[in-house]
Amino acid sequence: MNRIxxxxxELSANGRKALITFITAxxxxxxxxxxxxxxMFDSGADIIELGVPFSDPIAEGVTIQKSSLRSLKNGTTLDxxxxxxxxxxxxxxxxxxxxxxxNTIFVYGTDKFFSICKDKGIDGVIVPDMPYEERDELLPxxxxxxxxxxxxxxxxxxxxxxxxxxxxxxxxxxVSSNGVTGVRSNFDTDFNEFFSLIKENASCPCxxxxxxxxxxxxxxxxxxxxxxxxxxxxxxxxxxxxAGCVKHVGEFTKSIADAI
Amino acid sequence: MNKxxxxxxxxxxxxxxxxxxxxxxxxxxxxxYKDDPDFIRExxxxxxxxxxxPSLLYFAxxxxxxxxxxxxxxxxxxxxxxxxxxxxxxxGQILLAKRMGKKRIIAETGAGxxxxxxxxxxxxxxxxxxxxxxxxxxxxxxxNVYRMELLGAKVVPVDSGTGTLKDAINEAMRDWCTNIETxxxxxxxxxGPHPYPQMVRDFQKVISAEIRTQIMEKEGRLPDCxxxxxxxxxxxxxxxxxxxxxxxxxxxxAEAAGRGADxxxxxxxxxxxxxxxxxxxxxxxxQDNYGQIAPVYSISAxxxxxxxxxxxxxxxxxxxxxxxxxxxxxxxxxxxxxSRVEGIIPAIESAHAVAAALKIAPAxxxxxxxxxNLSGRGDKDVYSIARYRGHDIENS
Numbered sequence: 001m002n003r004i005x006x007x008x009x010e011l012s013a014n015g016r017k018a019l020i021t022f023i024t025a026x027x028x029x030x031x032x033x034x035x036x037x038x039x040m041f042d043s044g045a046d047i048i049e050l051g052v053p054f055s056d057p058i059a060e061g062v063t064i065q066k067s068s069l070r071s072l073k074n075g076t077t078l079d080x081x082x083x084x085x086x087x088x089x090x091x092x093x094x095x096x097x098x099x100x101x102x103n104t105i106f107v108y109g110t111d112k113f114f115s116i117c118k119d120k121g122i123d124g125v126i127v128p129d130m131p132y133e134e135r136d137e138l139l140p141x142x143x144x145x146x147x148x149x150x151x152x153x154x155x156x157x158x159x160x161x162x163x164x165x166x167x168x169x170x171x172x173x174x175v176s177s178n179g180v181t182g183v184r185s186n187f188d189t190d191f192n193e194f195f196s197l198i199k200e201n202a203s204c205p206c207x208x209x210x211x212x213x214x215x216x217x218x219x220x221x222x223x224x225x226x227x228x229x230x231x232x233x234x235x236x237x238x239x240x241x242x243a244g245c246v247k248h249v250g251e252f253t254k255s256i257a258d259a260i
Numbered sequence: 261m262n263k264x265x266x267x268x269x270x271x272x273x274x275x276x277x278x279x280x281x282x283x284x285x286x287x288x289x290x291x292x293y294k295d296d297p298d299f300i301r302e303x304x305x306x307x308x309x310x311x312x313x314p315s316l317l318y319f320a321x322x323x324x325x326x327x328x329x330x331x332x333x334x335x336x337x338x339x340x341x342x343x344x345x346x347x348x349x350x351x352g353q354i355l356l357a358k359r360m361g362k363k364r365i366i367a368e369t370g371a372g373x374x375x376x377x378x379x380x381x382x383x384x385x386x387x388x389x390x391x392x393x394x395x396x397x398x399x400x401x402x403x404n405v406y407r408m409e410l411l412g413a414k415v416v417p418v419d420s421g422t423g424t425l426k427d428a429i430n431e432a433m434r435d436w437c438t439n440i441e442t443x444x445x446x447x448x449x450x451x452g453p454h455p456y457p458q459m460v461r462d463f464q465k466v467i468s469a470e471i472r473t474q475i476m477e478k479e480g481r482l483p484d485c486x487x488x489x490x491x492x493x494x495x496x497x498x499x500x501x502x503x504x505x506x507x508x509x510x511x512x513x514a515e516a517a518g519r520g521a522d523x524x525x526x527x528x529x530x531x532x533x534x535x536x537x538x539x540x541x542x543x544x545x546x547q548d549n550y551g552q553i554a555p556v557y558s559i560s561a562x563x564x565x566x567x568x569x570x571x572x573x574x575x576x577x578x579x580x581x582x583x584x585x586x587x588x589x590x591x592x593x594x595x596x597x598x599s600r601v602e603g604i605i606p607a608i609e610s611a612h613a614v615a616a617a618l619k620i621a622p623a624x625x626x627x628x629x630x631x632x633n634l635s636g637r638g639d640k641d642v643y644s645i646a647r648y649r650g651h652d653i654e655n656s
Contacts, residue, residue, distance in 0.1 A: 055552040058433045059276045077550050102274055102537045107551030131280045134272055154278040156440045178278050179438035
């Protein structure tokens with residue numbers, strides 16, 4: 001059984017919501033990435049997304065764009081990240097995903113990529129520039145190695161939500177509001193309408209992300225679905241604290257975990 | 261091309277979920293209006309009475325005699341209103357946007373020609389216009405920045421990444437994701453997700469339709485060679501399209517080799533690139549072994565893009581078109597050559613096509629015919645060519 005499915009089954013049995021956190025691998029360095037991942041798991045994160053840096057991350061706001069560039073400047077490659085994942089896997093059995101752009105998979109070699117994901121212990125991938133219609137680019141390979149490709153829906157998806165939600169595995173990534181990643185002070189989405197359409201159709205748990213930056217927001221947003229995803233707010237802490245970020249990220253993670 | 265917008269292996273719709281509905285709506289609107297008599301009538305009316313079409317097909321007699329090879333004709337897209345071929349596409353897209361009820365238009369621009377064309381047509385139709393432009397390009401093309409502002413557009417300098425065309429596209433896509441319900445993204449080249457490559461080509465194919473009619477009138481036969489410069493590739497697709505079925509017509513694209521295709525400072529996508537998926541399309545890109553998009557360089561702000569439209573990738577892969585890499589130095593020499601010999605100052609982008617013609621034409625025979633698509637005028641480039649030649653005319 002895929003670790004993501006196992007995780008949601010346990011959460012559901014305990015009546016708990018999932019906390020999914022994101023950091024960019026290799027920012028400020030891969031050693032810190034490893035420590036931060038373990039610290040976040042210890043502080044209440046259920047699932048962690050590792051961002052694979054890309055030169056042109058079109059779905060990201062400024063915070064993750066900058067983080068991605070810092071990581072690339074450090075010379076981080078996908079192979080380095082796989083080594084880090086291998087190290088993390090020796091210490092935890094919790095679900096790990098890669099969040100990355102399609103070109104970084106395609107150029108690496110799609111079959112080879114998913115084969116290594118399986119070997120190193122990656123459970124799923126989130127690819128923001130691969131819409132549902134182009135899923136055959138990855139899905140046959142991902143399925144072959146038992147890796148989930150996570151579908152996304154956003155408020156602008158409207159009726160598309162029906163078919164996408166009905167054909168999802170692992171969890172459905174619900175984008176809180178139209179736009180790129182990054183902290184938002186408020187949302188202009190009608191969440192009741194958005195999530196009722198999602199829940200009517202979803203074939204797996206649903207988690208909400210994009211712009212969630214405080215325990216209060218996390219608590220409010222988690223009431224609509226099965227979990228929350230927090231990214232830019234953590235990357236911001238890492239940006240200001242550098243290699244000394246681990247403890248601060250842990251405290252922040254705990255504050256969110258306690259709130260939901 | 262099949263339903264999902266493929267040209268052979270290339271094309272597709274690789275965009276974030278948030279913009280998928282907008283892309284589908286655009287596809288529906290385009291399919292609905294492209295054969296609609298009212299739409300076609302309104303577009304042709306604007307082509308003729310606003311954009312100054314048909315553009316001239318000029319016999320370059322002095323150049324022909326000087327090179328001693330093929331008979332050379334120049335398709336004068338530089339004489340269009342706003343000074344380049346970009347207006348053809350923008351008029352089409354803005355008419356669509358109007359019919360779709362969109363009030364806010366965004367665009368990316370490299371050299372500023374597409375930005376100027378978009379700002380112009382938005383002024384004409386009273387639409388809000390926001391143009392993203394790499395910060396490096398705003399410096400190289402400050403004249404065009406001011407032109408856009410005169411026309412009422414907001415120009416947003418983009419300082420992320422390399423501060424050039426690809427970064428302007430990234431930022432325009434981020435804006436589109438954020439304002440998807442109100443905003444129409446007017447892409448300037450035959451690139452991006454389906455339906456853009458097909459739609460932009462259809463709005464530009466008027467170029468080859470006119471060349472065909474004009475050359476038949478003048479020469480009674482088709483040309484042997486059509487040459488155009490290629491960044492994303494919109495003027496070249498426009499100039500090539502109606503000749504693709506005619507195997508006797510050689511199609512040549514001139515891409516930017518910058519300081520040399522064998523140096524790190526180039527934008528020669530088909531010479532040095534490989535297949536990838538970026539900016540909504542599967543095509544050929546300049547990138548490293550991990551799929552990181554390469555920083556590119558050319559003296560031409562309109563050609564320094566690390567990819568190429570998917571239909572060109574297919575014409576290249578199937579061998580239907582040839583692509584040559586032209587260096588900065590060759591392009592600047594061609595810029596000066598055409599100015600002196602024919603009294604026509606070409607855009608530095610178009611000068612890449614002239615440079616390719618200077619290599620090819622002398623080896624052709626006198627009874628053969630070549631058409632150079634002169635995609636734009638060179639006034640905007642005078643400062644940077646002077647700078648390239650070591651003259652500081654900006655501060656004198």
